[in-house]
Amino acid sequence: MYYYYNGWSWVLLLAAIILSAVAQFKVSSTYSKYAKVYSKSQRPACDIARQILNFNGLGNLPIQQIEGKLTDHYDPRAKVLRLSKGVYGSPSVAALGVAAHEAGHAMQDAEGYMPLKIRNSLIPVARFGSTASWILIIVGFIMGALGLVQLGIILFSCVVVFQLVTLPVEFNASSRALASLEGGGFLDSGEIVQTKKVLSAAAFTYVAAVLVSLLQLLRLILIFSGRRS
Numbered sequence: 001m002y003y004y005y006n007g008w009s010w011v012l013l014l015a016a017i018i019l020s021a022v023a024q025f026k027v028s029s030t031y032s033k034y035a036k037v038y039s040k041s042q043r044p045a046c047d048i049a050r051q052i053l054n055f056n057g058l059g060n061l062p063i064q065q066i067e068g069k070l071t072d073h074y075d076p077r078a079k080v081l082r083l084s085k086g087v088y089g090s091p092s093v094a095a096l097g098v099a100a101h102e103a104g105h106a107m108q109d110a111e112g113y114m115p116l117k118i119r120n121s122l123i124p125v126a127r128f129g130s131t132a133s134w135i136l137i138i139v140g141f142i143m144g145a146l147g148l149v150q151l152g153i154i155l156f157s158c159v160v161v162f163q164l165v166t167l168p169v170e171f172n173a174s175s176r177a178l179a180s181l182e183g184g185g186f187l188d189s190g191e192i193v194q195t196k197k198v199l200s201a202a203a204f205t206y207v208a209a210v211l212v213s214l215l216q217l218l219r220l221i222l223i224f225s226g227r228r229s
């Protein structure tokens with residue numbers, strides 16, 4: 001098989017995978033903790049999101065409630081803000097953070113925020129590449145067809161680029177969220193600190209994912225150059 005043992009890169013990759021798991025755990029525990037902390041205003045997240053959108057000239061943008069846990073997202077094609085059941089009607093500092101973060105993505109879209117444009121243009125290739133790259137790489141190694149492996153590595157690099165440009169988009173949406181929540185007087189400074197913890201934990205999962213992918217890419221390149229020589 002294509003198993004090429006490269007000690008250090010393997011240890012680094014394992015460390016990144018553990019880090020990623022820790023990040024996932026951290027975000028769910030932080031979210032559950034602050035989903036129980038209600039803001040002093042007691043206003044539900046859908047209301048706050050509505051007002052943030054209105055403030056930013058997005059009064060016509062609909063907000064819908066959807067099924068699922070933390071399925072919240074802004075849909076740039078349908079131009080709709082969708083909030084999950086647990087967030088929509090909740091007045092918790094966590095829910096407000098999530099709702100305001102998604103409103104932040106809507107603002108990015110409305111003003112043509114460049115990193116978002118780049119990210120959205122990469123979605124199809126990233127979606128295709130995340131599966132196709134591994135198939136090409138594994139089949140390529142089994143068949144000894146290094147051209148296929150190379151193509152797989154190139155596709156995988158596109159996925160990594162996608163994950164990298166996702167970072168500024170996510171960080172920016174969270175800083176817009178905190179500014180809107182504080183600026184609009186929806187949360188006081190103590191509550192902002194709590195909301196920030198939730199959003200930072202979420203952002204860290206993206207950073208960990210990038211790290212895992214970068215190390216996987218590094219390993220693939222090492223394995224490939226090992227095979228070629």
Ligand SMILES: [Zn+2]
Pocket residue numbers: 101105169170173
């Ligand atoms: Zn986001």
